[in-house]
Amino acid sequence: xxxxxxxxxxxxxxxxxxxxxxxxxxxxxxxxxxxxxxxxxxxxxxxxxxxxxxxxxxxxxxxxxxxxxxxxxxxxxxxxxxxxxxxxxxxxxxxxxxxxxxxxxxxxxxxxxxxxxxxxxxxxxxxxxxxxxxxxxxxxxxxxxxxxxxxxxxxxxxxxxxxxxxxxxxxxxxxxxxxxxxxxxxxxxxxxxxxxxxxxxxxxxxxxxxxxxxxxxxxxxxxxxxxxxxxxxxxxxxxxxxxxxxxxxxxxxxxxxxxxxxxxxxxxxxxxxxxxxxxxxxxxxxxxxxxxxxxxxxxxxxxxxxxxxxxxxxxxxxxxxxxxxxxxxxxxxxxxxxxxxxxxxxxxxxxxxxxxxxxxxxxxxxxxxxxxxxxxxxxxxxxxxxxxxxxxxxxxxxxxxxxxxxxxxxxxxxxxxxxxxxxxxxxxxxxxxxxxxxxxxxxxxxxxxxxxxxxxxxxxxxxxxxxxxxxxxxxxxxxxxxxxxxxxxxxx
Numbered sequence: 001x002x003x004x005x006x007x008x009x010x011x012x013x014x015x016x017x018x019x020x021x022x023x024x025x026x027x028x029x030x031x032x033x034x035x036x037x038x039x040x041x042x043x044x045x046x047x048x049x050x051x052x053x054x055x056x057x058x059x060x061x062x063x064x065x066x067x068x069x070x071x072x073x074x075x076x077x078x079x080x081x082x083x084x085x086x087x088x089x090x091x092x093x094x095x096x097x098x099x100x101x102x103x104x105x106x107x108x109x110x111x112x113x114x115x116x117x118x119x120x121x122x123x124x125x126x127x128x129x130x131x132x133x134x135x136x137x138x139x140x141x142x143x144x145x146x147x148x149x150x151x152x153x154x155x156x157x158x159x160x161x162x163x164x165x166x167x168x169x170x171x172x173x174x175x176x177x178x179x180x181x182x183x184x185x186x187x188x189x190x191x192x193x194x195x196x197x198x199x200x201x202x203x204x205x206x207x208x209x210x211x212x213x214x215x216x217x218x219x220x221x222x223x224x225x226x227x228x229x230x231x232x233x234x235x236x237x238x239x240x241x242x243x244x245x246x247x248x249x250x251x252x253x254x255x256x257x258x259x260x261x262x263x264x265x266x267x268x269x270x271x272x273x274x275x276x277x278x279x280x281x282x283x284x285x286x287x288x289x290x291x292x293x294x295x296x297x298x299x300x301x302x303x304x305x306x307x308x309x310x311x312x313x314x315x316x317x318x319x320x321x322x323x324x325x326x327x328x329x330x331x332x333x334x335x336x337x338x339x340x341x342x343x344x345x346x347x348x349x350x351x352x353x354x355x356x357x358x359x360x361x362x363x364x365x366x367x368x369x370x371x372x373x374x375x376x377x378x379x380x381x382x383x384x385x386x387x388x389x390x391x392x393x394x395x396x397x398x399x400x401x402x403x404x405x406x407x408x409x410x411x412x413x414x415x416x417x418x419x420x421x422x423x424x425x426x427x428x429x430x431x432x433x434x435x436x437x438x439x440x441x442x443x444x445x446x447x448x449x450x451x452x453x454x455x456x457x458x459x460x461x462x463x464x465x466x467x468x469x470x471x472x473x474x475x476x477x478x479x480x481x482x483x484x485x486x487x488x489x490x491x492x
Contacts, residue, residue, distance in 0.1 A: 102273020112336025426460025
């Protein structure tokens with residue numbers, strides 16, 4: 001049971017203590033055994049709690065937008081303005097995943113090799129880099145928030161709402177990065193339920209505090225940011241407590257004398273995490289480019305439309321992320337343990353689950369787009385423009401799965417070069433040029449902005465998936481043959 005006691009002393013609110021009685025709930029015992037059991041049960045055991053966590057994590061982002069869109073008189077304008085902050089938020093998240101998603105597969109591979117001390121070292125290095133990076137990003141954000149927002153397409157009117165939201169959000173940079181960057185190490189140890197719980201704490205808190213601060217206290221956009229910071233802080237506190245007190249392998253900051261010996265590991269973490277980092281960073285880049293082009297071709301209303309489309313994308317992609325992240329440690333662990341058959345089975349099951357889910361959601365987007373858009377806004381003018389934009393944007397949604405499947409396999413098996421290349425290919429080399437080419441050179445206006453995404457999904461996703469099949473499957477076959485030779489005594 002989780003007990004949070006609040007004490008008022010000298011008229012100030014203090015968090016007196018957070019006491020976590022995890023043993024009474026036996027949560028630490030509910031672990032996924034990556035080595036034994038069926039692949040399907042392992043993936044479901046890791047993915048289902050991850051799915052709940054991802055859905056709840058989504059609340060951090062979309063709940064703010066839902067409530068902001070409903071602020072009387074200014075909702076639509078404020079929604080578009082806050083949408084301009086998303087690239088900054090994505091950049092912060094990208095840096096946390098650079099170290100978390102980069103370190104967790106290496107951590108799992110070392111656990112598969114039965115090297116717990118090496119695994120622990122990787123986790124400590126990742127944690128230290130998360131903390132240092134968070135402080136640096138926060139300082140940069142405070143110093144350059146206004147020019148950054150202008151660069152991202154903010155008008156003078158938009159800055160009225162975007163600037164205070166961002167400045168308050170930046171206060172929570174460190175807890176946000178700890179919660180996001182270190183949760184993969186909880187899941188990588190098999191504590192998927194705990195990973196889910198860490199996100200639940202923050203998401204539920206945000207869900208409750210948002211209407212309180214926005215409407216009851218009358219803080220508007222500022223209230224949404226304050227609620228998010230408080231929520232992220234509680235989530236980070238839980239993650240830190242579990243990884244330092246309850247986990248099998250516990251985390252700590254590196255000591256000064258350890259820094260020199262950790263350089264090689266740090267390079268590997270950053271190298272492997274670069275793929276996911278680039279993927280998220282390029283998402284931010286694409287958002288910036290789209291907002292700039294849309295502000296010219298469609299005006300501020302289309303920035304709000306893009307905010308809605310991006311929100312729907314986050315909503316429908318959440319289960320895909322959960323399946324990917326739930327499967328990743330299983331792929332990494334069994335790859336490190338040299339079990340190619342289980343690696344293949346895990347990859348195949350991941351692909352089937354993702355494709356099946358996407359087929360259902362794709363149908364809903366095409367048949368009932370107003371239902372999804374209505375979650376975020378009831379503005380009739382916005383709805384009129386958002387429906388065709390949503391259908392265009394998701395025209396080749398199922399082809400995007402091939403990108404995610406390929407990227408997850410490359411990342412999980414420590415294929416750094418392939419993971420980085422295909423992250424850059426789809427977004428930087430295809431989407432960004434098309435976002436300028438189709439609206440201007442091909443005279444497609446706003447339609448060209450939304451159609452750039454499906455074109456990139458077909459080209460980039462297809463190439464990524466095919467390359468994965470042509471490179472990974474032969475390697476697994478070679479590993480299988482070598483294992484057979486070891487077993488027969490041909491190779492000693």
